[in-house]
Amino acid sequence: MPVSISIEGVKHAYQTGQQQPLPVLDDLNITIPEGKFTAVVGPSGCGKSTLTRLVSGLLFPNEGTVSLGGEPVKAPRSTVGMAFQNPVLLEWRSIIQNVVLPLEIVKSELTHNQRLKRAAKLLKMVGLEGFEHKRPSELSGGMRQRASLCRSLVHNPDVLILDEPFGALDAFTREDLWQLMRDIKIKQPFTGLLITHDLRESVFLADQVVVLSSRPAKTQFVLDVDLPEDRTINSLYTPKAVEMLATLREQIEIAQGRKEEVADVE
Numbered sequence: 201m202p203v204s205i206s207i208e209g210v211k212h213a214y215q216t217g218q219q220q221p222l223p224v225l226d227d228l229n230i231t232i233p234e235g236k237f238t239a240v241v242g243p244s245g246c247g248k249s250t251l252t253r254l255v256s257g258l259l260f261p262n263e264g265t266v267s268l269g270g271e272p273v274k275a276p277r278s279t280v281g282m283a284f285q286n287p288v289l290l291e292w293r294s295i296i297q298n299v300v301l302p303l304e305i306v307k308s309e310l311t312h313n314q315r316l317k318r319a320a321k322l323l324k325m326v327g328l329e330g331f332e333h334k335r336p337s338e339l340s341g342g343m344r345q346r347a348s349l350c351r352s353l354v355h356n357p358d359v360l361i362l363d364e365p366f367g368a369l370d371a372f373t374r375e376d377l378w379q380l381m382r383d384i385k386i387k388q389p390f391t392g393l394l395i396t397h398d399l400r401e402s403v404f405l406a407d408q409v410v411v412l413s414s415r416p417a418k419t420q421f422v423l424d425v426d427l428p429e430d431r432t433i434n435s436l437y438t439p440k441a442v443e444m445l446a447t448l449r450e451q452i453e454i455a456q457g458r459k460e461e462v463a464d465v466e
């Protein structure tokens with residue numbers, strides 16, 4: 201069952217040997233209701249991947265709290281799924297064996313056959329039926345990323361963290377995978393956190409887009425994406441979406457220090 205994600209007053213600095221700590225996150229506040237999808241955008245190096253480590257329990261904040269379903273995160277949780285820009289599939293395993301890997305790690309109660317059945321169902325859902333027994337190197341980049349998405353979903357995670365998973369793909373494959381992700385979200389609900397540099401991707405996939413300031417990152421701006429659930433690529437060209445994209449573009453420029461924030465004049 202999807203759970204809410206709550207990031208409240210989070211500050212984090214990395215200890216870097218003898219040098220002064222490097223402040224990375226400074227007063228981060230993000231709330232993602234259960235089953236909703238939030239995209240986080242911000243300047244390069246502002247702390248987005250650090251945020252994913254805090255939510256997945258691989259790192260703990262110096263100040264503030266990160267909670268999943270109202271429970272503070274104190275350790276890595278097996279109910280979180282993750283996918284990254286580089287799918288890192290194991291070459292000595294077939295595609296289906298790569299997909300079942302998380303079930304082995306979390307010591308699932310499913311039998312061997314049940315695990316294979318679940319993986320095969322996911323592979324079918326992403327259009328990889330017939331490729332179950334291929335090696336990762338026999339697949340294209342887009343196909344490997346589809347397999348990686350199956351691996352991140354095979355243990356039915358209640359939270360899915362996507363750290364630029366489509367960043368290395370060509371524009372058309374990327375759009376295909378956005379649509380696939382939209383359909384997966386309906387079939388297998390989860391609470392989603394997407395890190396991306398692509399504003400169109402954020403508007404296509406998310407219910408809300410959070411813009412972070414430059415490092416140390418603060419929550420600078422939150423946009424509610426008021427588009428239909430069943431949005432298509434064409435939805436990105438509607439006046440409403442174009443206006444949202446322009447707003448986000450402007451906020452990124454402010455975050456990068458290229459533009460001053462202008463106060464509203466009544």
Ligand SMILES: Nc1ncnc2c1ncn2[C@@H]1O[C@H](COP(=O)(O)OP(=O)(O)OP(=O)(O)O)[C@@H](O)[C@H]1O
Nearest residue numbers: 214215216222224243244245246247248249250251
């Ligand atoms: N384990 C670590 N120890 C020390 N410093 C780190 C560590 N991990 C990241 N950093 C530093 O923290 C800052 C934020 O890194 P992070 O990877 O979270 O940013 P990001 O927003 O995801 O970057 P990008 O957009 O370029 O992918 C960077 O300056 C990075 O060098």
